[in-house]
Amino acid sequence: DTAVSQTPKYLVTQMGNDKSIKCEQNLGHDTMYWYKQDSKKFLKIMFSYNNKELIINETVPNRFSPKSPDKAHLNLHINSLELGDSAVYFCASSQWGANLDEKLFFGSGTQLSVL
Amino acid sequence: KNEVEQSPQNLTAQEGEFITINCSYSVGISALHWLQQHPGGGIVSLFMLSSGKKKHGRLIATINIQEKHSSLHITASHPRDSAVYICAVYPNTGNQFYFGTGTSLTVIP
Numbered sequence: 632d633t634a635v636s637q638t639p640k641y642l643v644t645q646m647g648n649d650k651s652i653k654c655e656q657n658l659g660h661d662t663m664y665w666y667k668q669d670s671k672k673f674l675k676i677m678f679s680y681n682n683k684e685l686i687i688n689e690t691v692p693n694r695f696s697p698k699s700p701d702k703a704h705l706n707l708h709i710n711s712l713e714l715g716d717s718a719v720y721f722c723a724s725s726q727w728g729a730n731l732d733e734k735l736f737f738g739s740g741t742q743l744s745v746l
Numbered sequence: 747k748n749e750v751e752q753s754p755q756n757l758t759a760q761e762g763e764f765i766t767i768n769c770s771y772s773v774g775i776s777a778l779h780w781l782q783q784h785p786g787g788g789i790v791s792l793f794m795l796s797s798g799k800k801k802h803g804r805l806i807a808t809i810n811i812q813e814k815h816s817s818l819h820i821t822a823s824h825p826r827d828s829a830v831y832i833c834a835v836y837p838n839t840g841n842q843f844y845f846g847t848g849t850s851l852t853v854i855p
């Protein structure tokens with residue numbers, strides 16, 4: 632069973648469209664994250680949720696809206712897509728605070744291409 | 747300036763060589779992770795360290811909390827070790843991970 636499953640793996644869309652990326656974890660973790668990875672492989676935090684509550688909201692355009700219906704799911708909705716949104720987006724989960732001997736688990740990534 | 751610095755940025759090695767990747771950070775931390783990202787994208791957590799040393803197969807990770815430094819060693823490197831290795835730290839007073847810029851390793855047969 633996949634620990635953190637993220638769909639779709641590839642997303643190609645036109646500028647101006649609205650799209651969603653889904654993420655689910657079956658590890659029982661309290662905390663979930665969305666990261667954006669740029670072309671130089673640098674991972675940047677976008678959002679973090681703990682038990683369905685928003686903990687971190689970095690400087691991200693408000694076209695990006697995370698939704699956490701329960702602690703096992705954190706979906707990312709993007710409105711009015713722009714060319715600069717093209718990147719790989721990773722969902723991840725961990726136990727709260729990473730204080731336990733717990734690894735950080737990543738989804739397989741969603742490669743978003745905006746044309 | 748990034749809170750987490752990695753060196754080298756790029757590394758090419760011959761199969762069988764001993765490899766070291768370094769990570770330095772500027773904040774007090776409660777945990778440090780080493781991640782591996784293969785071509786094609788998936789990211790896997792290799793180690794979580796808060797002190798000392800951990801070993802898993804040919805991989806060894808060490809951390810010196812006083813010096814704010816960690817190293818990832820690969821013994822008897824193999825072409826399948828070719829990947830980007832990323833260091834991530836969880837600060838004592840923070841609520842998010844900070845990531846290094848990654849080290850791209852290529853092991854040539």
